[in-house]
Amino acid sequence: MTYSPEEINQKLAAHPDWSLGDDGQLHMNVTLGNFKEIVMFANAVALLAETANHHPDILMHGYKNLRISVMTHDQDGITDKDFELVAAIDNLPRFG
Numbered sequence: 001m002t003y004s005p006e007e008i009n010q011k012l013a014a015h016p017d018w019s020l021g022d023d024g025q026l027h028m029n030v031t032l033g034n035f036k037e038i039v040m041f042a043n044a045v046a047l048l049a050e051t052a053n054h055h056p057d058i059l060m061h062g063y064k065n066l067r068i069s070v071m072t073h074d075q076d077g078i079t080d081k082d083f084e085l086v087a088a089i090d091n092l093p094r095f096g
Contacts, residue, residue: 002077015086025057025071026082028089035063037095042066048088054081 003011008020021027032038042058045068049055057069070086072079 002072002075002079008078011083015083015090017090018086020078021069023069024077025069026078026086027070028068028086030066030068030094032064032066032095038064038066041092041094044092045089048092049085052081052085052088054085056085 005020008026012018012020012026017030018026018028030038030041032041038060042060045056045058054070054072057067059067059069061067068089070082071077072081
């Protein structure tokens with residue numbers, strides 16, 4: 001089951017670092033102190049994703065910035081699986 005935009009925005013209240021993009025994906029932008037910290041964070045996200053078998057798009061840019069995009073592609077929308085991954089990412093330690 002996919003969530004409607006209204007349901008997604010209600011659920012995002014618990015995840016203030018995330019937003020619903022015009023592309024229908026959940027996005028989070030992270031800026032940390034340096035390249036090493038952003039790579040470590042990206043690797044931690046990748047490990048979570050691999051464990052969950054749910055793989056977000058991860059874009060590193062500007063040497064200390066990261067954009068994570070989450071969507072259940074086979075459902076063409078946002079599902080519980082996305083919010084489970086969002087919650088797990090929210091619980092990762094951040095530096096910077």
